[in-house]
Amino acid sequence: MQKAAIERNNETIAAQLTPVGRETVQDRVYSELRRALIGGLFEPSQVLTIRGLADALVTSTMPVREALGRLITEKALEALPNRSVRVPPITLERIDDLLRARSLIEGEAIALAATRMGPRQIATIEAMLGEWDEMRALKHKKDIDREATLNQSFHFEIYRCCGSAVLIPMIESLWLQSGPCIRVAIYAFSEAGEVDTAHYHRSIVAALAKQDAQAAREALVADISRPFAFLRDKLQSAAAKDRT
Amino acid sequence: MQKAAIERNNETIAAQLTPVGRETVQDRVYSELRRALIGGLFEPSQVLTIRGLADALVTSTMPVREALGRLITEKALEALPNRSVRVPPITLERIDDLLRARSLIEGEAIALAATRMGPRQIATIEAMLGEWDEMRALKHKKDIDREATLNQSFHFEIYRCCGSAVLIPMIESLWLQSGPCIRVAIYAFSEAGEVDTAHYHRSIVAALAKQDAQAAREALVADISRPFAFLRDKLQSAAAKDRT
DNA sequence: TCAAAGCAAGTGTGATCACAAATCAAAAAA
DNA sequence: TTTTTTGATTTGTGATCACACTTGCTTTGA
Known part of the structure; x- marks a missing residue:
């Protein structure tokens, strides 16, 4: 029964290591787009395309489309009836x-x-x-x-x-x-x-x-x-x- | 130049027809989950799986995962560190x-x-x-x-x-x-x-x-x-x- | 000369597959 | 009996493909 000893050892190791995290690609894309949006890197009324962003961020379309969907639901982006998405215009x-x-x-x-x-x-x-x-x-x-x-x-x-x-x-x-x-x-x-x-x-x-x-x-x-x-x-x- | 006549004819047709709309599967899934959530069909702390919901809604996993992502960003659902999603518990x-x-x-x-x-x-x-x-x-x-x-x-x-x-x-x-x-x-x-x-x-x-x-x-x-x-x-x- | 039709490139959506991580259960060891 | 290990199943994630719709341009016809 050296369970306590093993446990203690693990804790010692854990104290030295910094958590590497398990962020998904989608999360990184989402964060990056958020940053860009809050920072005003996109202009109002600018249209964004999934493939365009995927190329710019060097990933596939999948993480981008999910990130865009999330941004649309919080009204950070706008879905046009044409199915394209843009940053909302100023009025x-x-x-x-x-x-x-x-x-x-x-x-x-x-x-x-x-x-x-x-x-x-x-x-x-x-x-x-x-x-x-x-x-x-x-x-x-x-x-x-x-x-x-x-x-x-x-x-x-x-x-x-x-x-x-x-x-x-x-x-x-x-x-x-x-x-x-x-x-x-x-x-x-x-x-x-x-x-x-x-x-x-x-x-x-x-x-x-x-x-x-x-x-x-x-x-x-x-x-x-x-x-x-x-x-x-x-x-x-x-x-x-x-x-x- | 019977353009006016054609135009008038089109308008007559348009008046009789009801717009069919172009709702995506994802939108329907999203609406359905919203309805269920507001209506309290899911219990607090209940865990939801993509494939489970996809089967229940008779679609593939794709529309479901995007709908879930959207619901998570508006805090209607909660993403656990395990990557599974549940409805937030009551405190x-x-x-x-x-x-x-x-x-x-x-x-x-x-x-x-x-x-x-x-x-x-x-x-x-x-x-x-x-x-x-x-x-x-x-x-x-x-x-x-x-x-x-x-x-x-x-x-x-x-x-x-x-x-x-x-x-x-x-x-x-x-x-x-x-x-x-x-x-x-x-x-x-x-x-x-x-x-x-x-x-x-x-x-x-x-x-x-x-x-x-x-x-x-x-x-x-x-x-x-x-x-x-x-x-x-x-x-x-x-x-x-x-x-x- | 101009408007309508036709074609081609681009775009979003949904399905499917591969893979890694998590979960659970049974079996093995203490 | 309790704990650990192992293996099978389930689950989320990302990539890729097929399809339908839109868009913009060219071509054709009046």
């Missing part, structure tokens, strides 16, 4: 609709998080704030991708603290849907002399540190409203010019 | 989580709908109320499925009026997730001498008729809270008995 109604939903749900999530975040979590997002400043000090132009990634990490680090396994996937779905839209705005921001984006994040952190749920919610809504409002104006003026 | 946290999310989002949807529903729409849901009474007067026992369906139609008829293409899919996802849970409660209700379910719906209709968004929201929350609260008590007492 004024859709912008307002997305902003309202995001304010509602992400606002609730941050309000919940405000009462649950400990000093440990606050420190984490404060560190991200510092990283942000650091990056902007260097003034790299092409760090727009990195900036977007950092922004995403900042928000989801907070949302993860809300303790709701139901809300978080919904928020992810909303980011997926608004990704292609807001990327347009982000680019425009970057060109038009960036307003102090970090300012909004700072007030979010301040509210969370005080455990002030209402203030956190308002600061968050102000933060996410900005690119949507910008995009809205841009679309409206474009429509006005179109009419002339 | 106390999950019940509270689902109720909170549903109150938040469906509450917002009905508040929006309250300002947008015309007399036409009000009449529609009032008619459903009547249908409900009629059904209960007959006192059929096995009409529990029909009752659930009617309940679903009632709610979504309202939600459709909220004018948000983003909120509605989220609500559908939430119903999908809570379907297997609340079915347990519904059955128990039906046995334990049904409380006046219709009463809650009547107060919803009354609030909507007055365009009172806040009252509508509160009435709705009261309505959907009921089965969740019931299920919560049941689970807690079961856990208490388990401890002894």
